[in-house]
Amino acid sequence: MRRQLGTGEHDEVDRLAAREAFVLPLMFLTVTLAGGFRADAAGVIRLVPPPLVALLLAMLLVGALLRARALAPERLMSGRRDGPGNLCGLIVLLTLFAATAQIFNALTPDAGLLHLIFTVFFIVLLWNTMVAQPDRPHLLRSLMVILGSALAIKYVMLAALYAPEPTLAKRVLTVLLEGATLGALTYQPDAAVTGYVAFFAAALYLVGVFLLPHAEIAELQDGRIAEREG
Amino acid sequence: MSPRVTRVAGLVTSVVYAVFIVWLYVRQPQTIGQVTGGVASGFGAYAIDRASFDDGLRFFRNDQFVEARAAFQRADPAERDARTQFYIAYSYYRQGWGRVYVDRRLFQSGLDVVNRAAALAAGGRLAIDDPNLGMKSIDELKAELERGLTRDLSDLNPLKVFRPRK
Numbered sequence: 001m002r003r004q005l006g007t008g009e010h011d012e013v014d015r016l017a018a019r020e021a022f023v024l025p026l027m028f029l030t031v032t033l034a035g036g037f038r039a040d041a042a043g044v045i046r047l048v049p050p051p052l053v054a055l056l057l058a059m060l061l062v063g064a065l066l067r068a069r070a071l072a073p074e075r076l077m078s079g080r081r082d083g084p085g086n087l088c089g090l091i092v093l094l095t096l097f098a099a100t101a102q103i104f105n106a107l108t109p110d111a112g113l114l115h116l117i118f119t120v121f122f123i124v125l126l127w128n129t130m131v132a133q134p135d136r137p138h139l140l141r142s143l144m145v146i147l148g149s150a151l152a153i154k155y156v157m158l159a160a161l162y163a164p165e166p167t168l169a170k171r172v173l174t175v176l177l178e179g180a181t182l183g184a185l186t187y188q189p190d191a192a193v194t195g196y197v198a199f200f201a202a203a204l205y206l207v208g209v210f211l212l213p214h215a216e217i218a219e220l221q222d223g224r225i226a227e228r229e230g
Numbered sequence: 231m232s233p234r235v236t237r238v239a240g241l242v243t244s245v246v247y248a249v250f251i252v253w254l255y256v257r258q259p260q261t262i263g264q265v266t267g268g269v270a271s272g273f274g275a276y277a278i279d280r281a282s283f284d285d286g287l288r289f290f291r292n293d294q295f296v297e298a299r300a301a302f303q304r305a306d307p308a309e310r311d312a313r314t315q316f317y318i319a320y321s322y323y324r325q326g327w328g329r330v331y332v333d334r335r336l337f338q339s340g341l342d343v344v345n346r347a348a349a350l351a352a353g354g355r356l357a358i359d360d361p362n363l364g365m366k367s368i369d370e371l372k373a374e375l376e377r378g379l380t381r382d383l384s385d386l387n388p389l390k391v392f393r394p395r396k
Contacts, residue, residue, distance in 0.1 A: 021236050043261075044261075084234055084241060091245075095248075
């Protein structure tokens with residue numbers, strides 16, 4: 001026999017349903033849109049789809065989220081949920097994957113040796129995270145550091161180093177770097193607005209990952225929703 | 231609202247938003263004007279700025295091609311109107327045309343724009359009823375631009391200097 005839910009529990013059920021139906025998909029879709037945004041100095045906008053390597057990195061990160069139980073897929077899709085519930089869960093998973101791929105796309109230089117260096121840096125860090133099997137809080141902190149440092153290196157350090165009007169010291173440094181790498185270390189900085197959009201996307205992504213249904217959430221999502229809908 | 235209704239509404243919203251994002255990535259708008267114009271055109275609500283188009287036409291007929299393009303681009307910021315794009319392509323042709331040689335850079339720009347006009351026109355066909363024009367269709371203009379970009383032995387024909395600008 002099913003017990004009646006109290007008012008507070010109804011609110012909780014509604015809040016969780018709204019989160020997985022609206023909040024998470026819309027946040028991740030916005031990250032997907034913003035992650036490919038590039039604007040050059042002339043103000044021309046480009047939307048860059050994720051390269052194959054970004055999809056592979058996204059698989060690694062989603063795998064790390066699953067291993068740390070920062071994402072509990074059974075709370076999004078299971079035989080105990082109804083059709084719309086499972087569809088919503090699928091949309092959350094798909095949009096999470098797309099947003100993850102686009103976050104790596106946003107934080108990695110588009111081409112050249114720097115693209116390779118950033119990609120290797122991400123692969124090593126994510127692999128290390130998976131092997132270390134951190135719990136959810138540690139994984140989220142680690143993810144914040146990874147994304148934050150990549151953002152700072154690409155949109156602050158590299159952008160300053162390869163600015164259109166560099167100082168003499170910067171010019172000497174870039175010439176030395178390019179000389180040491182036989183000209184392979186080239187970088188085309190985007191307009192400043194690209195950095196702001198990437199920052200917004202990374203912050204939104206982290207909030208979205210924080211809001212994902214995880215193993216520590218109480219039984220509300222399974223038990224109480226099933227009670228109310230049953 | 232029951233959780234089931236919330237989920238269905240969320241599904242619809244997410245799918246619409248996802249389709250919009252895919253559309254943006256496919257269309258690759260380069261300005262915010264192109265985004266808003268593209269959306270408006272999707273609903274059949276897009277219209278060019280008539281006054282700017284008339285300005286462009288006036289400049290075009292006075293052989294002020296740079297000014298004409300600026301006015302045409304103001305008239306059609308989303309680049310969704312085949313007729314306006316046709317005139318922009320034509321302005322590249324006339325500006326790039328020379329009795330001895332053609333400006334390949336301008337002709338290439340014209341070809342890019344005329345291809346865009348063809349993509350926008352229904353069935354790729356567009357006829358312009360303007361007595362000032364020597365070529366009144368996309369097909370003629372495109373062929374002329376392509377001829378200008380092609381290098382062959384006929385370029386050495388001295389009689390080419392007598393050919394008229396269309």
